[in-house]
Amino acid sequence: MVFGRHFSSLIALLYTSAGVLGHPACEKAPAGDCTYPSLINATSEQLQDGLNKGCFTSADLVKAYVERIHEVNSTLHMVLEINPDAIQIAQSLDKERKNGNTRGPLHGLPILVKDLIGTNDKMETAAGSHALVGAKVPEDSTVVAKLRESGAIILGKTSLSEWANFRSSDSSDGWNARGGQTYAAYIQNQTPSGSSSGSAVSADLGLALATLGTETYGSILWPSEKSNIVGIKPTTGLTSRHMAIPISERQDTIGPMARTVKDAAMVLQAIVGQDPKDNYTLASPFATGFPDYVAACKSSGLQGRRIGIPRNVVSHYGGKDNPVVSAFEATISEIEAAGATIVEDANFTAYEESIYSQMHSKMTALDFISNIADYLSGLKTNPNNIYSLNDIRHFTQHEPLEDYPDRDTFLWDLTLSVGLNNTSPEYWPMYQEVLRVGGDGGILGALTRQNLDAVILPTAVAPEIPAMVGSPVITVPLGVLPEGTPELKDRGVVYSAPGIPFGISFLGAKWSEEQLIGMAYAFEQRTLKRDQLRRIIEPNTELRDVL
Numbered sequence: 001m002v003f004g005r006h007f008s009s010l011i012a013l014l015y016t017s018a019g020v021l022g023h024p025a026c027e028k029a030p031a032g033d034c035t036y037p038s039l040i041n042a043t044s045e046q047l048q049d050g051l052n053k054g055c056f057t058s059a060d061l062v063k064a065y066v067e068r069i070h071e072v073n074s075t076l077h078m079v080l081e082i083n084p085d086a087i088q089i090a091q092s093l094d095k096e097r098k099n100g101n102t103r104g105p106l107h108g109l110p111i112l113v114k115d116l117i118g119t120n121d122k123m124e125t126a127a128g129s130h131a132l133v134g135a136k137v138p139e140d141s142t143v144v145a146k147l148r149e150s151g152a153i154i155l156g157k158t159s160l161s162e163w164a165n166f167r168s169s170d171s172s173d174g175w176n177a178r179g180g181q182t183y184a185a186y187i188q189n190q191t192p193s194g195s196s197s198g199s200a201v202s203a204d205l206g207l208a209l210a211t212l213g214t215e216t217y218g219s220i221l222w223p224s225e226k227s228n229i230v231g232i233k234p235t236t237g238l239t240s241r242h243m244a245i246p247i248s249e250r251q252d253t254i255g256p257m258a259r260t261v262k263d264a265a266m267v268l269q270a271i272v273g274q275d276p277k278d279n280y281t282l283a284s285p286f287a288t289g290f291p292d293y294v295a296a297c298k299s300s301g302l303q304g305r306r307i308g309i310p311r312n313v314v315s316h317y318g319g320k321d322n323p324v325v326s327a328f329e330a331t332i333s334e335i336e337a338a339g340a341t342i343v344e345d346a347n348f349t350a351y352e353e354s355i356y357s358q359m360h361s362k363m364t365a366l367d368f369i370s371n372i373a374d375y376l377s378g379l380k381t382n383p384n385n386i387y388s389l390n391d392i393r394h395f396t397q398h399e400p401l402e403d404y405p406d407r408d409t410f411l412w413d414l415t416l417s418v419g420l421n422n423t424s425p426e427y428w429p430m431y432q433e434v435l436r437v438g439g440d441g442g443i444l445g446a447l448t449r450q451n452l453d454a455v456i457l458p459t460a461v462a463p464e465i466p467a468m469v470g471s472p473v474i475t476v477p478l479g480v481l482p483e484g485t486p487e488l489k490d491r492g493v494v495y496s497a498p499g500i501p502f503g504i505s506f507l508g509a510k511w512s513e514e515q516l517i518g519m520a521y522a523f524e525q526r527t528l529k530r531d532q533l534r535r536i537i538e539p540n541t542e543l544r545d546v547l
């Protein structure tokens with residue numbers, strides 16, 4: 001791309017220690033039939049192939065990824081800490097493989113997880129805040145336990161917008177007190193968006209096979225689009241939230257962020273499951289077996305699908321002069337060419353109401369008061385005695401490293417001033433209102449009225465309505481902002497400028513991930529937009545450098 005070249009001259013000046021682009025995809029080993037996939041776009045299948053042939057080990061893979069993290073972290077600040085036991089864990093998984101036991105497609109592959117997701121190991125689980133440093137979970141979060149069972153290596157913890165962006169009215173996306181400001185890799189000082197900021201940047205740059213993020217409202221989908229990757233926001237309850245730092249039990253969900261739909265599906269497969277410790281998972285229709293999300297990755301995934309466009313949502317976002325909307329419009333013919341029927345009249349009938357109603361944010365706030373107290377009461381150690389939102393707020397306002405008052409605690413102040421929580425009688429009617437607006441007046445009504453398999457939207461406007469009802473969304477890369485896009489900058493972070501990636505989202509009914517993955521895969525394979533974009537910074541270390 002034109003601006004890719006434009007910015008690459010900047011790179012040479014600004015990022016002399018980090019490499020730029022253009023590694024060969026694979027290099028032949030001097031002997032044997034070994035190939036070494038370039039880690040910026042290596043898939044789990046390529047990595048398993050090399051591991052099974054003995055071309056490299058999981059310990060080598062850990063070494064290479066750790067080197068790559070160190071190459072870029074001083075600029076992008078995307079990883080908070082590396083698991084000090086990662087090499088040892090890799091060695092024991094290498095031994096298992098040597099003995100003929102591989103647990104599945106993630107065996108021996110490193111994965112990074114957001115600092116909200118509990119790990120009962122030497123690492124912190126602290127939402128990027130100093131308040132929870134030293135606080136220990138009594139056991140792994142269920143998703144981490146499942147990843148470990150599937151043979152994945154938990155390589156480290158990724159950076160995020162502090163407290164999953166539920167703190168300030170005037171902070172910046174991707175900032176937290178422990179790791180500072182996270183940046184994405186496509187232009188200088190690029191917003192990573194949030195709150196799963198470091199997870200997105202790390203998946204993009206090949207610092208692990210894939211990463212986990214969490215979403216209440218946009219926190220997987222938005223950072224995924226800004227880092228040109230695939231993000232799956234699962235139905236609330238498809239993946240257990242046990243021992244993950246919460247915002248809202250009715251909305252929170254944990255999902256994969258990866259470079260390809262298939263790798264995201266593979267990670268999703270490993271973390272789904274019913275879990276008595278998170279009873280929202282018991283509502284899934286999969287008590288007797290979950291779908292095969294990897295097998296759903298078929299190039300025929302769009303064939304015969306009915307896909308709606310909520311025109312009122314798109315036109316509220318922008319007209320054809322908006323480059324994201326025009327790229328979205330231009331890709332509709334690709335979806336039709338892949339065998340889908342486009343249904344234009346799939347408006348979210350209560351969308352205008354949702355824009356002016358404060359019910360959704362109020363409901364989220366009242367869940368947070370109750371849910372964070374529950375989480376804190378379950379910690380094994382809690383050195384700063386943080387048991388409530390009041391305690392968090394007090395700590396944050398008195399700890400100089402938390403950058404208060406320059407970054408305020410507005411959302412907590414507001415939440416506490418309401419004097420209610422999700423057990424208050426006032427909560428229920430509020431929640432029912434949110435379900436109506438997001439459900440019959442939103443995604444669910446649009447799907448049933450027109451008998452649709454999915455609706456599509458620019459990812460910028462995809463998250464809110466599904467957040468209200470806990471329904472799933474997948475974002476896939478679509479393009480970049482063109483030359484001439486005005487620069488929008490705040491606190492030194494660039495939110496809009498030429499070269500920043502954006503995505504397209506597929507939204508479906510609850511528990512419809514299998515169908516959505518099929519559609520997203522077919523779209524990805526047809527368009528292959530991810531490989532067309534250019535970064536200004538990439539790590540250089542490859543497997544061959546550590547062998």
Ligand SMILES: *[C@@H]1O[C@H](CO)[C@@H](O)[C@H](O)[C@H]1NC(C)=O
Pocket residue numbers: 021022023024025038040041531
């Ligand atoms: C992987 O990335 C390299 C370097 O950017 C590129 O040349 C190659 O075509 C990519 N391979 C795939 C399978 O996308």
Ligand SMILES: *[C@@H]1O[C@H](CO)[C@@H](O)[C@H](O)[C@H]1NC(C)=O
Pocket residue numbers: 069073074077078079080081082178179180
């Ligand atoms: C990455 O940089 C941040 C900010 O300096 C730092 O807090 C973090 O520990 C670094 N991560 C690693 C793995 O060194």
Ligand SMILES: *[C@@H]1O[C@H](CO)[C@@H](O)[C@H](O)[C@H]1NC(C)=O
Pocket residue numbers: 279280
């Ligand atoms: C889940 O458990 C909580 C308390 O443990 C209870 O209040 C709630 O009704 C349960 N929800 C469902 C859907 O079973």
Ligand SMILES: *[C@@H]1O[C@H](CO)[C@@H](O)[C@H](O)[C@H]1NC(C)=O
Pocket residue numbers: 311312313315345347
């Ligand atoms: C859907 O929204 C568009 C854009 O706001 C509007 O022009 C159209 O009339 C709406 N369709 C229906 C059936 O309400």
Ligand SMILES: *[C@@H]1O[C@H](CO)[C@@H](O)[C@H](O)[C@H]1NC(C)=O
Pocket residue numbers: 369370373420421422423424
């Ligand atoms: C929620 O509100 C109830 C009723 O006011 C109160 O008893 C309870 O302590 C509150 N819970 C939290 C976590 O604030």
